[in-house]
Amino acid sequence: MANVTLKSIRKTYENGFQAVKGIDLEVADKEFMILVGPSGCGKTTTLRMVAGLEEITEGEMSIGDRIVNDVAPKDRNIAMVFQNYALYPHMTVYDNMAFGLKLQKTPKTEIKERIEKAAKILGIEALLDRKPKQLSGGQRQRVALGRAIVRKPEVFLMDEPLSNLDAKLRVQMRAELIKLHKDLQTTFIYVTHDQTEAMTMGTRICVMNEGNIQQVAEPKTIYNHPANIFVAGFIGAPQMxxxxxxxxxxxxxxxxxxxxxxxxxxxxxxxxxxxxxxxxxxxxxxxxxxxxxxxxxxxxxxxxxxxxxxxxxxxxxxxxxxxxxxxxxxxxxxxxxxxxxxxxxxxxxxxxxxxxxxxxxxxx
Ligand SMILES: Nc1ncnc2c1ncn2[C@@H]1O[C@H](COP(=O)(O)OP(=O)(O)OP(=O)(O)O)[C@@H](O)[C@H]1O
Ligand SMILES: [Mg+2]
Known part of the structure; x- marks a missing residue:
């Protein structure tokens, strides 16, 4: 079970800036939760706190039944996909995907099995010997996803993973991520500032503004019954x-x-x-x-x-x-x-x- 619970989570950066102002959020097991909101509203900060890459100033974060405030990122059973993919340029696709597993001392044959399986799901079997610079943006994106999949995380965290792709590829990858979520049966938390991505991909959407949560609901509810003027104006194009x-x-x-x-x-x-x-x-x-x-x-x-x-x-x-x-x-x-x-x-x-x-x- 990998539900993720945020209780009164607050983040104040060293310079005193309050990026997240005490939010409560319950992401259910196997849910595809979208965090959406304008630039600077605290989406990345929130996701990085779930990942353990950012210290939590106040509040309680749990994954499953475990409070993880003081658990290191590598022990949280999560995988994060970043906007810039963060692939190792000098390694092949295969080695990029194997890297985390090698660190965990996974046996070689199992590494091979997991990579082959993930490569098949993502359609990148033919690319395993290439280096990242020999790949298109969309292919790099898939490798970054593959590297996350092979680790069999309980929770997938993604921060604007499609924003570097052209419009057509973005639409295609959107559909692929929905399918991937169905196939993997894992909890996804996905950050975007794109309301179309939010509306089409999420089982639920969490709309944020200025470090606060404005509304958490299914896409249809957010659209038809916005809780306040901010949500009503943010979701929907052209604007209300x-x-x-x-x-x-x-x-x-x-x-x-x-x-x-x-x-x-x-x-x-x-x-x-x-x-x-x-x-x-x-x-x-x-x-x-x-x-x-x-x-x-x-x-x-x-x-x-x-x-x-x-x-x-x-x-x-x-x-x-x-x-x-x-x-x-x-x-x-x-x-x-x-x-x-x-x-x-x-x-x-x-x-x-x-x-x-x-x-x-x-x-x-
Ligand atoms: N290390 C830091 N020190 C101080 N303030 C920071 C730091 N990192 C982020 N911030 C501020 O915290 C706020 C939230 O940042 P965050 O990156 O979470 O926003 P975001 O919602 O992901 O925005 P975007 O859509 O632009 O990625 C912003 O105002 C940002 O300037
Ligand atoms: Mg961000």
Whole structure:
């Protein structure tokens, strides 16, 4: 069993900077957990503390049933794959993969067996005699993974392992890592700042910001029920639109007043807003670009098309309403011209409401 538990984990660097501010996280056995967040939010620091490469300032870290705060990296039964692969340049692929096992005094025949098996899984059997500089980026990436696999770790730690690859290879390696996780049946903790990687690969996502955890949930939940404005804005591209407004009750109906325009709430949301005491309060309304409907004519707000971006199957439509820019995501077969008047409306079942002060979701 290799669940990983972080209890009130804090990291203060020697210069006094607090990179991780007391986080709690439970990564289940065999889970594919993603740590995602903007640059500098503490992802690498957190992963390095799990690996034992960074001292834990405060809190308790366990792998399985064992508290590992004072356990050396080599005794933690983990393997880490770094962004720059960190292969030994003067060694062949085979020797790179064998290195850790030799240190552990694994018998030669077993080393050979394990390397052959890992090489087969990763499709690098033909590369075993080459040196790292004779490999492409994607091949080096596979060797780095292979070196981790042969050690049969209980936990795989990966820090942005795909960020040096071109876009096409990244998509391919993403699928391969998902498959690898299924095959190995091992706990993965994977760091990225790429929200697409987070959404597609993880069984759960842990969104971090400024040394704190913002939300931990399955990708679908993170997307459909973001816990706060930060998560709502960070996950999803193009970004969610945000508007300041107020919730009021009119003729028995709950509406959001945004710059003098009234937007009806779905009945579930209306009930929740009332129960939680938000009638008459300032809020932030959020709507995802794909939940804005654009029509040539209709009952919605009248605005003009400013910019359109065609992205294969999607069309991003930018428009301004009362001095604020919005973005809507439509089907690419929608035909729109620059400056054309359009009618836009929001899907009332898909609206998000946040407390203006705490920035937390009112609905979930
Ligand atoms: N040795 C150090 N001493 C002082 N501060 C550090 C040290 N290492 C990292 N930091 C700071 O701690 C914060 C978190 O760094 P960390 O590397 O964990 O971020 P990250 O989330 O991995 O970012 P990125 O996406 O850019 O890799 C940053 O503000 C960074 O500048
Ligand atoms: Mg990092």
């Amino acid at each position: 639109n945000f508007m300041d407004g107020k919730l009021v009750e009119k003729d028995g109906k709950v509406v959001a007043e945004i710059d003098g325009t009234e937007i009806d709430l779905a009945s579930d949301a209306a009930k929740m807003v009332k129960t939680n005491g938000y009638i008459g309060k300032d809020i932030v309304l959020g709507v995802r670009p794909e939940d804005i409907k654009v029509e040539a004519s209709g009952k919605g707000l009248k605005v003009r098309v400013e910019v359109t971006e065609l992205l294969g199957s999607d069309l991003n439509v930018y428009f301004t309403y009362k001095g604020k820019q919005y973005i809507a995501k439509e089907d690419s077969n929608v035909d729109l011209e620059f400056n054309q008047e359009i009618s836009v409306s929001f899907d009332s079942n898909k609206l998000h409401f946040f407390d203006k002060e705490t920035e937390k979701s009112i609905l979930y």
